[in-house]
Amino acid sequence: MHTILVLGGYGFFGGRICAALHGNEDIRLLIGGRQLAKARSLCDELGLGHTHAVGIDARDPALAQRLAELQVNTVIHTAGPFQGQDYAVAKAAIAAGANYIDLADGRDFVANIGSLNAEAAARGVLVTSGASSLPALSSAVVDRYAPRFARLERIRHGIASGARSPGLATMTGIFSYCGKPFTRLHDGQWRSARGWLGLERYRFPHPVGNRLLGACDVPDLVLFPQRYPQLRSVSFQAGFASMLGHLVVWAGAQGVRFGLLRSMRSWARPLHRIARWMEPLVSDKGGMFVEMEGVGHDGAPLALHWHVLAARNHGPHIPCGAAIALARKLARGDALPRGAMPCVGLLSVEEYLGALKGLDVREVPA
């Protein structure tokens, strides 16, 4: 059996990944986190199977030894926030001869994972960062449609969440850059934007409808210009299901911009709690879009719009698709590259969304 340890296994996304992998005959699943009682409680909830609870700290200096003792073949790291984290977990996995998959959304964290390539290749393991909506699903969408363009010049993409707000690590990661400057490619030049500012409205297809979006600092802003060199503009925006909630975050980001606040990081915990209370009052629908523009092979302008839409609060399963699909492939012994790389080009859209079968998640192809 292939032993998979999910670090943060009872967290918001980790719990969903564990539920999807539990019961797979090829997988011995370890639900890991610093609170053994919480890991045990999820184990009990999932019921009989090759699933066990493990008390484990991602920051343990002896992590490599722990992984070797537990005979882990693959680590799925969801214990964010990743903004500001180092590669200690990935390095421990490599030292223990285990594959490593994370859900990171930190721009530099994902973009620089290739710095571990030589070590990972020498150990014959796969190390991949950003196995989530960004950049795994976003790049799979662009890879699918890029051959239809003679020149792909502009990518604008975004996510609007439903009522169920993500876990504390995700909120802390997002709030860490609210109101702070970052660069993105615009009309061929690297220009400055600010986290969660640049308020825009986006109309998703029915039943999601109109949402407010703000600018986000994500790995795709660096990875897409490398992968699709003819690009002149790349942007990513995100928004909350509650318009009021979105405007509160926007106002806080303005406070950071004008020096009234140093950071919104400390807002994550109270706003996370308020978002939970507001859940019954807010739409349970959410979605993701990717807009691609450029010139087609006939020389005429070409614009393609792709969407995935979720209802019944199933949207939060979408970021889990890549880790689930890759874990199943590794457990089956499917061919995958070895070495360290951002999670780009490892999965097709079909493989990614195939991991979410049975959920109220619907693709609207371009």
Ligand SMILES: NC(=O)c1ccc[n+]([C@@H]2O[C@H](COP(=O)([O-])OP(=O)(O)OC[C@H]3O[C@@H](n4cnc5c(N)ncnc54)[C@H](OP(=O)(O)O)[C@@H]3O)[C@@H](O)[C@H]2O)c1
């Ligand atoms: N790339 C993308 O598109 C994308 C999309 C969505 C989310 N994400 C990422 O997903 C990550 C997880 O988000 P989430 O919403 O699931 O967060 P969460 O609910 O707060 O879960 C984090 C989990 O990690 C555990 N943890 C924290 N520190 C740990 C440590 N030192 N050792 C072991 N476990 C530790 C926590 O449990 P204990 O504190 O009890 O240990 C918790 O179970 C976020 O960081 C976010 O960046 C990425």
